Amino acid sequence: MHTVVAGTAGITASDVLAVARGGARVELSGEAVAALAAAREIVAALAAKPDPVYGVSTGFGALATRHISPELRARLQRNIVRSHAAGMGPRVEREVVRALMFLRLKTVCSGHTGVRPEVARTMADVLNAGITPVVHEYGSLGCSGDLAPLSHCALTLMGEGDAEGPDGTVRPAAELLAEHGITPVELREKEGLALLNGTDGMLGMLVLALADLDTLYKSADITAALTLEALLGTDKVLAPELHAIRPHPGQAAAAANMAAVLAGSGLTGHHQDDAPRVQDAYSVRCAPQVAGAGRDTLAHARLVAERELAAAVDNPVVLPDGRVESNGNFHGAPVGYVLDFLAIAVADLASIAERRTDRLLDKNRSHGLPPFLADDPGVDSGLMIAQYTQAALVGELKRLAVPASADSIPSSAMQEDHVSMGWSAARKLRTAVDSLSRVIAVELYAATRAIQLREGEGLTPAPASRAVVDAVREAGAQGPGPDRFLAPDLAAADAFVRAGRLVAAAETVTGPLR
Numbered sequence: 006m007h008t009v010v011a012g013t014a015g016i017t018a019s020d021v022l023a024v025a026r027g028g029a030r031v032e033l034s035g036e037a038v039a040a041l042a043a044a045r046e047i048v049a050a051l052a053a054k055p056d057p058v059y060g061v062s063t064g065f066g067a068l069a070t071r072h073i074s075p076e077l078r079a080r081l082q083r084n085i086v087r088s089h090a091a092g093m094g095p096r097v098e099r100e101v102v103r104a105l106m107f108l109r110l111k112t113v114c115s116g117h118t119g120v121r122p123e124v125a126r127t128m129a130d131v132l133n134a135g136i137t138p139v140v141h142e143y144g145s146l147g148c149s150g151d152l153a154p155l156s157h158c159a160l161t162l163m164g165e166g167d168a169e170g171p172d173g174t175v176r177p178a179a180e181l182l183a184e185h186g187i188t189p190v191e192l193r194e195k196e197g198l199a200l201l202n203g204t205d206g207m208l209g210m211l212v213l214a215l216a217d218l219d220t221l222y223k224s225a226d227i228t229a230a231l232t233l234e235a236l237l238g239t240d241k242v243l244a245p246e247l248h249a250i251r252p253h254p255g256q257a258a259a260a261a262n263m264a265a266v267l268a269g270s271g272l273t274g275h276h277q278d279d280a281p282r283v284q285d286a287y288s289v290r291c292a293p294q295v296a297g298a299g300r301d302t303l304a305h306a307r308l309v310a311e312r313e314l315a316a317a318v319d320n321p322v323v324l325p326d327g328r329v330e331s332n333g334n335f336h337g338a339p340v341g342y343v344l345d346f347l348a349i350a351v352a353d354l355a356s357i358a359e360r361r362t363d364r365l366l367d368k369n370r371s372h373g374l375p376p377f378l379a380d381d382p383g384v385d386s387g388l389m390i391a392q393y394t395q396a397a398l399v400g401e402l403k404r405l406a407v408p409a410s411a412d413s414i415p416s417s418a419m420q421e422d423h424v425s426m427g428w429s430a431a432r433k434l435r436t437a438v439d440s441l442s443r444v445i446a447v448e449l450y451a452a453t454r455a456i457q458l459r460e461g462e463g464l465t466p467a468p469a470s471r472a473v474v475d476a477v478r479e480a481g482a483q484g485p486g487p488d489r490f491l492a493p494d495l496a497a498a499d500a501f502v503r504a505g506r507l508v509a510a511a512e513t514v515t516g517p518l519r
Contacts (some may be wrong), residue, residue: 006028006030007023007027007029007030008029008030008031008032008033009031009107010031010032010034011031011032011033011034011037011107011110011111011114011125011129012031012033012034012036012037012114013034013036013037013040013114013115013116014315015111015115015314015315015316016107016108016111016212016314017071017314018030018212018215018216018307018310018311018314020107021108021212021213021314022071022130022212022213022216024103024104024107025100025101025103025104025107025209025212025213026100028135029357030133031107031110031129031133032129033114033122033125033126033129033198034114036200037114037115037116037125038113038122038125039123039334040115040116040225041113041114041116041120041121041122042121042192043116043123044116044117044118044119044323045120045121045122046118047118047119047323047327047329048061048119048161048194048195048323048329048373049194051200051329052075052194052195057072058321058329059320059321059331060195060198060199060320060321061078061119061194061195061321062075062078062194064081068084069420072423075130075147077492078193078194079191079192079193081197082192082193082194082195082196082197083192083197084197084198085156085162085198085201086156086159086160086163086197086200086201087156087160087165089152089153089201090153090156090157090159090160090166091144091153091154091156092140092141092142092143092144092145092153092154092156092157092400093141093142093143093144094141094142094143095142096139096140096141096142097140097142097154097206098435099137099169100213101140101206101209101210101213101423101435102137102138102140102154102158103132103137104208104209104210104212104213105140105151105154105155105158105206105209106128106131106132106138106158106205107132107205107208107209108205108208108314109128109155109158109200109203109205110125110128110129110132110318111314112205112296112316112318112319113125113128113200113204116317116318116323117317117319117322117323117324118195118199118319118322118323119194119195119199119323119329119415120195120196120199120200121193121196121350123190124162124190124192124196124200127187127188127189127190128162128163129186130162130187130318131162131182131187133183134171134185134186134187135170135171136171136178136181136182136187137168137169138157138158138160138161138166138167138168138169138178138318139157139167139168139169139175139192139241140154140157140158140206140269141154141157142151142427142432143430145206145207145427145429146338146414146416146424146425146426146428147204147336147341147424147425147426147427147428147429147430148335148336148337148421148424148425148427149202149320149335149336149421150201150202150203150204150205150318151201151203151204151205151206151207151337151427151428152201152202154206154428155200155201155202155203155205155206156200158200158201158474159197159201159455160178161178161182162190162200163178163189163191163192164178164179164182164189165178165179165189166178167379168181168485170184170335171222179186186274187412192514193486195321196319198319199319202319202335203318203319203335204313204318204340204427204433205318206402206428207337207340207341207344207427207428207430207431208310208313208314208340210344210431210432210435211306211309211313211340211343211344211347211431211434212310212314213435214311214344214347214431214434214435214438215303215306215307217438217442218303218347218351218438218441219303220505221354221438221441221442221445221502222259222296222299222300222303222354222510223262223443223508223518223519224442224445224449224502224507224508225296225358225507226259226262226263226266226292226293226296226518227263227266227449227469227473227507227511227518228260228358228359228361228363228445228448228449228452228507229263229289229292229296229358229448230262230263230264230266230267230383230467230469230470231266231448231449231452231456231470231473232246232289232361232364232365232448232451232452232454232455233263233267233285233292233360233454234267234270234273234459234466234467234470234492235271235272235365235374235452235454235455235456235458235459236285236289236364236365236371236372236455237272237273237274237275237276237278237372237373237459238273238276238282238289238290239273239274239276239285240263240264240270240273240274241266241274242260242285242290242293243260243261243263243264243267243293244260244313245257245260245261245264247260248260248293252305253294253297253298253301254297254300254301255296255297255298255299255300255301255302255303255304256293256294256296256297256298256300257293257297257302258297258300258504258519259292259293259294259296259297259300260293260297261519262515262518262519263292263293263308263431265469265511265515265516265518266467266469266470266511267467267469267470268467268468268469268513268515269467269468269474270465270466270467270470271464271465271466271467272456272459272465272466272467274329275372275464276372282372285363286360286370287360287412288360288361288364289361289364291357292357292361295353295354295357295479296354296357298350298353299350299351299353299354300347302343302346302347302350302385303347303350305343305346306344306347307343308348309339309340309343310340310343311367312339313339313340317334317336318334318335319334320332320333320334320335322334332335336424336425337424337426337427337428338410338423338425338427340384340425340427340430340431341409341410341425341426341427341431342410342432343432344409344410344427344430344434345408345409345410345430345434347405347434347437348406348408348430348433348434348437349403349406349408350404351402351405351406351434351437351438351441352399352402352403352405352406352437353446354441355398355399355402355440355441356399356402356403357445358395358438358445358447358448359392359395359396359398359399359447359448360445361387361448361452362391362392362395362447362448362451363392363396364454365378365451365452366378366387366389366392366451368382371455373462374455374458375387375458377389377392378451378455378458378485379488380485380487380488381487384483385487386488387488387489388450388451388454388491390491391447391451391491391495392447394443394447394452394495395443395447395448398440398443398444399444400446401436402437402438402440402441405433405434405436405437405440406437408424408427408430409427409429409432409433410426410427412426412429413425413426414426416441442499442502442503443495443499445482445507446495446498446499446500446501446502446503447495447498449473449477449482449498449501449502449507450477450482450494450495450498453473453474453477453478453482453484454484454485456470456474456501457474457484457485467514468514469511469513469514469515472511472513472514473507473510473511474511475510476501476506476507476509476510477497477498477501477510479506480497480498480500480501480506481493481494481497481499482494482495482497482498482501
């Protein structure tokens with residue numbers, strides 16, 4: 006099994022994906038264990054002094070003015086976990102919870118939190134055992150980090166609450182820990198606070214979304230190329246010299262991908278035939294510009310994620326000179342902004358894809374294709390309602406593009422009076438990414454049907470297009486013909502896109518796409 010090492014210098018996005026989705030084993034580096042022990046000595050020394058230190062010998066949030074006596078501090082740490090584990094609603098996906106837990110472990114291993122090495126080891130043991138705490142949809146305001154979701158995870162470390170075992174069954178956490186020989190932790194000064202004070206949930210969902218969107222943006226380039234081909238459009242607009250004079254890197258990459266897919270096509274360049282066109286419509290001609298802007302947004306979001314992956318987010322933090330200082334690094338604004346920005350880019354990419362699909366189905370704009378790509382128009386409705394479904398998804402995506410991070414609801418008796426809503430931004434982005442796959446799948450289904458109809462006219466598609474058509478048919482999305490139960494075909498196309506098989510099919514001819 007692949008092993009990921011948590012050290013003091015942060016982790017990579019590929020590490021997060023390996024643990025969250027690949028079930029990779031987690032180990033602590035020797036350097037991390039030493040840093041944990043050194044920081045713990047500093048916290049223990051402060052705890053022995055009479056002076057109040059936030060998170061060590063005081064209450065939390067608006068209750069930070071109370072000094073807590075030594076005999077109550079263990080109870081204080083247990084209580085913050087129990088009281089903050091107040092989430093409600095549906096369960097959060099297993100991959101998100103695993104990403105969240107691993108990212109919290111990453112910060113703990115930095116040596117800036119004051120958590121004992123045995124607590125970090127228990128966190129790794131829970132991940133390695135395949136035990137996943139039950140975390141709920143609602144409860145985080147993204148400041149002080151993802152408090153409720155992280156608290157539910159910390160509750161499992163204490164042997165309390167419910168968790169999902171490796172077999173997928175939800176059971177009491179105490180039973181699961183016992184079965185895997187894991188001793189529940191007894192939290193000491195600062196440890197409860199350190200386990201729940203970070204941006205780990207929203208960051209985990211950002212990392213997962215970036216991986217999915219990398220595939221979906223390539224997929225959108227492919228379907229845009231297929232639609233251009235099916236509409237007998239011109240590929241001259243994809244010439245690299247045109248994109249070089251507007252030097253956005255994402256735009257150049259999208260145009261290059263489309264050109265690679267269309268290489269050798271016998272369908273392109275017919276725009277001056279029986280129904281002459283000076284230019285193709287925006288949804289076709291400007292596909293690289295829209296997809297490219299989204300790609301550049303992805304690049305910015307990756308930069309933010311990389312910075313956050315290298316960060317130690319906690320409050321207070323233990324500094325190298327031995328100081329323990331309060332700070333505001335747990336605020337989710339940097340992550341929340343890019344999560345919202347990505348939702349906007351996703352909505353626009355889906356919107357332009359839907360416009361291309363509608364053009365394929367409209368006999369007045371499809372340049373000779375039958376209405377709705379139907380076998381016997383009038384008797385058959387073809388893909389009319391597939392486009393309705395796609396339009397409904399796009400409408401939802403536009404609503405999801407409304408930024409969560411522009412909102413703030415004060416909490417904790419006005420101590421936490423400006424929050425990021427980054428968790429909410431992440432949750433809606435996950436929904437948006439899911440819907441984008443379906444939107445691309447509908448365009449794929451329509452474009453491949455249209456290409457096959459063009460083949461019936463004696464025209465030959467590009468080799469990459471032919472490879473895509475063959476692969477998607479093998480995957481269960483059927484070709485032209487009389488009306489049939491359409492939902493299974495669309496589901497097969499969606500699974501094909503979602504699994505990266507569309508990109509893989511095109512790349513058998515084009516080589517790696519950008």
